[in-house]
Amino acid sequence: MAASVVVLAAAPIAKPNCPDRCGDVKIPYPFGTRKGCYLDPFYFINCTDDNSNKTLQPIHGNVVVRSISLDGHFEFSGYPASECYKNVNSIFYRITTFDSISYTQNVFVAVGCDTIAYLNGTKNGRNFSMGCMSVCQDSNDVVNGSCLGIGCCQVEIPRGLWDFTIEARSFSGHKEVWKFNPCSNAFIVKKDAFNFSTKYLHALYTNNSSFPMVVNWGIGIETCKIARSKSDFPCRGNSKCYDDFVDYNGYRCRCNPGYVGNQTSPMVAKIPRRE
Structure with a gap:
């Protein structure tokens, strides 16, 4: 006897008479x-x-x-926090639209050669902060596709981090590297959706780049x-x-x-x- 085939029509996802x-x-x-x-x-x-x-x-x-x-899960386009040469005011990027960052689907990334980045939030009702640091002096030391600490670094995000802000800072105002890296950048990005390029050292901030981010x-x-x-x-x-x-x-x-x-x-x- 031939096996029967089960056909299941797509179930509606919106309320009746509403756009889906x-x-x-x-x-x-x-x-x-x-x-x-x-x-x-x-x-x-x-x-x-x-x-x-x-x-x-x-x-x-x-x-x-x-x-x-x-x-x-809710995915949206997020923008980096940046601090640039002759601009000492970091942009604090705060997301309170939903709840916690998806720790399984995102990573925290910092880009720059005079950069320290902070991810601040609350965890278990208490303030929490973690960071990522990248320091280099020559663009020739930076490698495309590598985010291991030279020009780019990334870290995992802990579970249950709420009400967060992203902060990008520099150690010396990019005075030594401004010709090829005028800005520090920090952002949360969906895993496997970001591939580091050396061009980001100069163009990430000026190009108004955005990246996919996932929250719960x-x-x-x-x-x-x-x-x-x-x-x-x-x-x-x-x-x-x-x-x-x-x-x-x-x-x-x-x-x-x-x-x-x-x-x-x-x-x-x-x-x-x-x-």
Whole structure:
């Protein structure tokens, strides 16, 4: 007897009669692009024209959304913090839009030959800071593709780092290296999405470069126990609620066994049984 083939239609990810994408980005509930399509205003995605007026781009707060996944990850375009020659004021780059940095999907990177960079935040309710340092005197010592401390360094990010700022500093104001490296730069970037080039020593700041960054998201700020009493509680039908206050505020929903789809609402589809 020939084996049967299971065909599963794609389950909806947005609320009924609501757009499920903006440009090339899928927009799953509890997010939405218009009133009545998101859980509350925090999850509003402003779907607007980009600078070319040719493509729609999703904006959340002040960041450009690159993707939203139902497993609780939110990817957007982030910019470096920089300090440059004859400019002693660092740019403090603060992200509070969501919750914690995804420690599994990002790294912290510093670029420069007179550079010390800080990633500051809170962990376990206490202030936390870590850093990365790169010092060199000649651009010929810097190697394309290498981020091991000469012109570029990177470090892993600890789990549960919240409410963070990025700070770029220099030791001597780039006075000795300004001709080939006028700026210190620091940023968080999605793993495998950044390949160091020696041209970044001079052009990273001036080119207004951005990099993909991933943070975690949850629903609301309450525990499942408290959220269940609310009329707009989304984990109904064939999904259940669970908490994880290490990586995000609030809660998330998970499909029951045998179901697939957007687990943040009852809009899930049953997986057909093989005969």
